[in-house]
Amino acid sequence: MPDKASLATLAEFEEFCAGAADFLQVYDFQAERIEYGEATVRLPYDRKHVRPGETMSGPSMMALGDYALWVAVVGAYGVMAKMAVTTGLNVNFLRAAGLNDLICEARVLKPGKRLAVGEGTVYAEGVEGPVAHVTATYSIPPAKSGT
Amino acid sequence: MPDKASLATLAEFEEFCAGAADFLQVYDFQAERIEYGEATVRLPYDRKHVRPGETMSGPSMMALGDYALWVAVVGAYGVMAKMAVTTGLNVNFLRAAGLNDLICEARVLKPGKRLAVGEGTVYAEGVEGPVAHVTATYSIPPAKSGT
Amino acid sequence: MPDKASLATLAEFEEFCAGAADFLQVYDFQAERIEYGEATVRLPYDRKHVRPGETMSGPSMMALGDYALWVAVVGAYGVMAKMAVTTGLNVNFLRAAGLNDLICEARVLKPGKRLAVGEGTVYAEGVEGPVAHVTATYSIPPAKSGT
Amino acid sequence: MPDKASLATLAEFEEFCAGAADFLQVYDFQAERIEYGEATVRLPYDRKHVRPGETMSGPSMMALGDYALWVAVVGAYGVMAKMAVTTGLNVNFLRAAGLNDLICEARVLKPGKRLAVGEGTVYAEGVEGPVAHVTATYSIPPAKSGT
Numbered sequence: 001m002p003d004k005a006s007l008a009t010l011a012e013f014e015e016f017c018a019g020a021a022d023f024l025q026v027y028d029f030q031a032e033r034i035e036y037g038e039a040t041v042r043l044p045y046d047r048k049h050v051r052p053g054e055t056m057s058g059p060s061m062m063a064l065g066d067y068a069l070w071v072a073v074v075g076a077y078g079v080m081a082k083m084a085v086t087t088g089l090n091v092n093f094l095r096a097a098g099l100n101d102l103i104c105e106a107r108v109l110k111p112g113k114r115l116a117v118g119e120g121t122v123y124a125e126g127v128e129g130p131v132a133h134v135t136a137t138y139s140i141p142p143a144k145s146g147t
Numbered sequence: 148m149p150d151k152a153s154l155a156t157l158a159e160f161e162e163f164c165a166g167a168a169d170f171l172q173v174y175d176f177q178a179e180r181i182e183y184g185e186a187t188v189r190l191p192y193d194r195k196h197v198r199p200g201e202t203m204s205g206p207s208m209m210a211l212g213d214y215a216l217w218v219a220v221v222g223a224y225g226v227m228a229k230m231a232v233t234t235g236l237n238v239n240f241l242r243a244a245g246l247n248d249l250i251c252e253a254r255v256l257k258p259g260k261r262l263a264v265g266e267g268t269v270y271a272e273g274v275e276g277p278v279a280h281v282t283a284t285y286s287i288p289p290a291k292s293g294t
Numbered sequence: 295m296p297d298k299a300s301l302a303t304l305a306e307f308e309e310f311c312a313g314a315a316d317f318l319q320v321y322d323f324q325a326e327r328i329e330y331g332e333a334t335v336r337l338p339y340d341r342k343h344v345r346p347g348e349t350m351s352g353p354s355m356m357a358l359g360d361y362a363l364w365v366a367v368v369g370a371y372g373v374m375a376k377m378a379v380t381t382g383l384n385v386n387f388l389r390a391a392g393l394n395d396l397i398c399e400a401r402v403l404k405p406g407k408r409l410a411v412g413e414g415t416v417y418a419e420g421v422e423g424p425v426a427h428v429t430a431t432y433s434i435p436p437a438k439s440g441t
Numbered sequence: 442m443p444d445k446a447s448l449a450t451l452a453e454f455e456e457f458c459a460g461a462a463d464f465l466q467v468y469d470f471q472a473e474r475i476e477y478g479e480a481t482v483r484l485p486y487d488r489k490h491v492r493p494g495e496t497m498s499g500p501s502m503m504a505l506g507d508y509a510l511w512v513a514v515v516g517a518y519g520v521m522a523k524m525a526v527t528t529g530l531n532v533n534f535l536r537a538a539g540l541n542d543l544i545c546e547a548r549v550l551k552p553g554k555r556l557a558v559g560e561g562t563v564y565a566e567g568v569e570g571p572v573a574h575v576t577a578t579y580s581i582p583p584a585k586s587g588t
Contacts (some may be wrong), residue, residue: 022198341463
């Protein structure tokens, strides 16, 4: 757990998300935890995420990793960072997830002035060991006034 | 255009995909071209792909890149490669795509025995310059007999 | 070849490099071409780059890719960009290079205000097909005046 | 610390490396720890690793990350894996390292049959927080007997 308090609460975060992004209707992400630079987000199992081989698809894991890291970024910078954009992402797929909920544990490695870099480990409920590992970089919008 | 003939036709490819993967109901990918190690795939604009800022989302670009490269892999190895799995993917987001169809031009850089590596450039219709660049690696299933 | 003229000449570039960086004594890079957002750089074969299997090492390919892309960045932004720093790099190794010179063809995919993204393809002299493919992102220092 | 015993000792590892690779004369890596799927490796500060800005260069951090992960792979698979080759690597640079020794803590995330994926965190002695984060994939040579 991080030393500092989160700069955004789950309630603030969810208020921002409500209705803000159409693509969240595809991905029913559930933010379960938000701390300073950390977050836990769940993607519930649904047939629409299943790829051949009866397993949760890579794109769904990538979407979850990107989203969970973005939540962690908001926890580190506050709601001003809600307009942060992903500049790049790298994922390694480690093992099959099966037909299970996915959970991503995300943390910011470096909350920089212009860029934030983070990593996320994706687990599938009931599967031992991580199913994917994500790193990503976010461009932080300049603070409006002064700062 | 590559020297060799594609090892799979668009018709063969679409026959395989029909009903094969639930996640294709989220992404209405249209494979427009398949050659030996090359492919062009379109993701039609739809509200469900839109993120805050009124632009096509990063996850949709990643999903398109991954899929288009997989089509190119099938073009290089034939339908036996339909069970190829992505082992890793890297994406750089370059500019906003707006509310437009996305088109990915994908090509295999190295069709190896165990791994195939490829790159894809994602364009948004009506936007000058690429909106994203993807590289990814696919694990090629061992041939059944002999080899 | 790009539409615009390079914002730095090879002579300007070499003048900057002379004595500027100790690590260039390890890597005898030869910048052969600099254009607007493009560059060609050679790493001459030398025993000090050889890894087990009698082939040029991965770290030498990564160093070459990073350097060549940086030269291309300087071509796009001018010598003010000589203090650009790499924020991230991704490489895929494609085939063995053997005991040969390495040549990287680098180009900037997006010369942004804060970030530049580029890709480089590494060839080994006498080897058919690329031996490595690199993408990297550079943080562009803010212009002194104005901002 | 991992549950299983390392499949290679530091002594075995060093015996293999002695004289085996010319590029190790550029990088004076010191393997400080080898466990099952884990390793700690130091790169001592030297002027030859310094880039403009008086800081250890990115290529030196990438080389260290690649090497340390390879040591961790040897710890997980034994000396048969000494011929494992890197298939891809991703690095994010997080902060300046200054003129200090670099230390990489590496661990294998997934020791697969054909591929091993790992991550490494690079620290600079005396600098708070990681200076770079590396993920990489290694192709594991097939076991001789049985296949």
